[in-house]
Amino acid sequence: MAFASVLHSEWLKVRTLRPLVAGLVLVVVVTAVFSALAGLDDSGDADFDPLFSAFFGVAFGQVAAVTFGAQAVSAEFRGGALRASLAAVPRRGRWFAAKAVAVGVPALAVGLLAGCASLAAGTAALGDRADGIGRAEGLCAVVACGVYLALMALLAAGLTALLRSGVATLGILVPFLLLVSFVVGDMSGNAADLLPDRAGQVALHGTRDGLLGPWSGLAVTAAWTAAALLAGTWSIRRRDA
Amino acid sequence: MTSIDVQDLTKEYGATRAVDRLTFRVEPGRVTGFLGPNGAGKSTTMRLVLGLDRPTSGSATLGGRAYVTLEEPLRHVGALLDAGAAHGSRTARDHLRVLAASNRLPGRRVDEVLEEVGLAPVARRRVRTYSLGMRQRLGIAAALLGDPRVVLLDEPSNGLDPEGIVWIRELLRRLAREGRTVLVSSHLMNETASFADHLVVLGRGRLLADMPMRDFIHARVEPSVRVRTTDGAVLRDLLARHGYDAVEREDRDDGGGDGDGSGGRWIVRHARVADIGRLVSGAGLPVLELAALDGTLEQAYLDLTAAETEFAARPASPSPIRPQEV
Numbered sequence: 001m002a003f004a005s006v007l008h009s010e011w012l013k014v015r016t017l018r019p020l021v022a023g024l025v026l027v028v029v030v031t032a033v034f035s036a037l038a039g040l041d042d043s044g045d046a047d048f049d050p051l052f053s054a055f056f057g058v059a060f061g062q063v064a065a066v067t068f069g070a071q072a073v074s075a076e077f078r079g080g081a082l083r084a085s086l087a088a089v090p091r092r093g094r095w096f097a098a099k100a101v102a103v104g105v106p107a108l109a110v111g112l113l114a115g116c117a118s119l120a121a122g123t124a125a126l127g128d129r130a131d132g133i134g135r136a137e138g139l140c141a142v143v144a145c146g147v148y149l150a151l152m153a154l155l156a157a158g159l160t161a162l163l164r165s166g167v168a169t170l171g172i173l174v175p176f177l178l179l180v181s182f183v184v185g186d187m188s189g190n191a192a193d194l195l196p197d198r199a200g201q202v203a204l205h206g207t208r209d210g211l212l213g214p215w216s217g218l219a220v221t222a223a224w225t226a227a228a229l230l231a232g233t234w235s236i237r238r239r240d241a
Numbered sequence: 242m243t244s245i246d247v248q249d250l251t252k253e254y255g256a257t258r259a260v261d262r263l264t265f266r267v268e269p270g271r272v273t274g275f276l277g278p279n280g281a282g283k284s285t286t287m288r289l290v291l292g293l294d295r296p297t298s299g300s301a302t303l304g305g306r307a308y309v310t311l312e313e314p315l316r317h318v319g320a321l322l323d324a325g326a327a328h329g330s331r332t333a334r335d336h337l338r339v340l341a342a343s344n345r346l347p348g349r350r351v352d353e354v355l356e357e358v359g360l361a362p363v364a365r366r367r368v369r370t371y372s373l374g375m376r377q378r379l380g381i382a383a384a385l386l387g388d389p390r391v392v393l394l395d396e397p398s399n400g401l402d403p404e405g406i407v408w409i410r411e412l413l414r415r416l417a418r419e420g421r422t423v424l425v426s427s428h429l430m431n432e433t434a435s436f437a438d439h440l441v442v443l444g445r446g447r448l449l450a451d452m453p454m455r456d457f458i459h460a461r462v463e464p465s466v467r468v469r470t471t472d473g474a475v476l477r478d479l480l481a482r483h484g485y486d487a488v489e490r491e492d493r494d495d496g497g498g499d500g501d502g503s504g505g506r507w508i509v510r511h512a513r514v515a516d517i518g519r520l521v522s523g524a525g526l527p528v529l530e531l532a533a534l535d536g537t538l539e540q541a542y543l544d545l546t547a548a549e550t551e552f553a554a555r556p557a558s559p560s561p562i563r564p565q566e567v
Contacts, residue, residue: 009343016335079325240294
């Protein structure tokens with residue numbers, strides 16, 4: 001069976017579920033709002049980073065992205081939905097690949113949108129203090145923001161397929177993103193730099209002191225995501241539905 | 242024609258054997274009732290046929306092909322497994338559109354099946370507002386979406402109202418008349434008896450019976466005759482003289498309102514209504530009631546499972562099961 005028709009079906013699934021559409025909208029709103037709030041905070045920090053301030057909301061927008069990715073897959077694990085899906089598309093690898101594309105592409109689109117909105121809202125709130133952000137630097141960060149949010153949504157999607165539960169996935173990822181990273185946030189130059197969120201967000205900083213550059217950082221996040229998706233694929237293919 | 246072939250199928254979950262070396266074939270053009278108590282392996286067998294679970298050994302094929310090798314399987318096989326498969330936040334129409342898209346089925350099929358199962362007026366409502374019966378109808382709509390030659394329904398009458406039960410019965414009969422292969426699981430005997438032509442009976446994952454429903458009942462429940470006359474004592478003597486085994490049954494329903502001075506109803510085992518009728522009228526006894534008692538599927542089924550259950554508590558009297566009075 002054609003991949004295109006399976007993808008069409010999976011895309012329809014995303015489009016026809018209100019919580020998923022709401023989740024995508026939230027990615028943009030949350031990211032922009034928190035970036036604007038960060039810009040209003042004028043505490044005169046010595047190592048003030050205007051670029052990171054303009055993308056500060058990504059730390060919260062990623063929770064919405066992760067929730068979207070987890071929900072898109074967890075919808076299959078309730079009430080025998082997976083059985084109906086796999087009865088329609090018995091080629092499981094192809095089915096999960098279509099699912100990942102139907103999660104990743106919209107997440108990338110809203111991620112880019114969130115990047116634009118975040119940069120606009122963040123710089124507007126920063127006022128004069130945003131002068132340190134170059135045009136090219138800002139554009140790169142917008143692209144990185146979109147890629148990063150898409151990767152996080154896919155990471156959650158893969159993990160949900162492996163754990164067969166959106167609650168379990170969010171129970172791991174949300175505390176991890178909101179707490180663990182903040183706690184180890186100031187300890188740079190060690191293994192913490194290789195955590196998926198820390199590595200991917202290097203691209204959103206104007207001043208960098210770690211080993212990873214913006215694109216190598218995103219590559220590390222992509223590796224985490226690929227691992228999660230492979231584990232999810234393995235689970236979908238091997239286990240009884 | 243497309244039949245379902247189950248060959249030496251076995252499925253183990255850890256130490257439990259849910260399906261145990263099962264072999265049977267479901268033929269097209271008739272409704273096959275798939276019977277067994279809860280946990281007998283009916284649903285597991287259906288999942289194995291649909292390639293959703295991996296068999297420990299053995300195989301299940303549809304028209305000679307494994308389900309997972311079918312291109313656009315909904316065009317060949319339709320299945321209802323769980324009434325809860327549709328997401329509550331999606332509308333019934335969208336649920337079917339998603340399924341149709343994956344198998345490149347035309348969009349008009351969605352509206353056709355919604356019409357067919359009677360959900361067209363509520364098709365744009367969210368599934369969470371549906372009753373269990375409506376969800377069941379939606380599941381049946383999904384099974385019919387690709388106009389499949391093979392239909393598998395797991396407990397389709399669950400949650401249906403009386404009209405729904407009549408409707409599903411007519412639907413199953415019609416699908417069989419159209420030459421489709423129809424496998425319907427149930428643990429409700431009277432319900433199954435109303436639509437099945439053929440039976441496949443499971444117990445603890447094993448095949449207990451695979452035969453036409455009539456044969457199944459006749460092989461297990463002896464035919465009897467119910468007769469009532471004005472003089473029970475004379476009737477008893479008459480039947481005894483001719484070697485019939487008759488027992489008197491208390492009347493349950495007339496509340497003594499007959500006022501004809503008769504005894505209760507007599508049940509004559511191993512008898513045909515024509516023989517008893519001739520005998521009684523030949524003896525000049527006024528016949529108040531004379532009826533053939535056909536065995537029910539329920540009796541036949543209980544007889545079978547009692548025989549199969551190794552340590553089943555035996556009834557106080559070891560007599561064979563008699564037809565139920567109706």
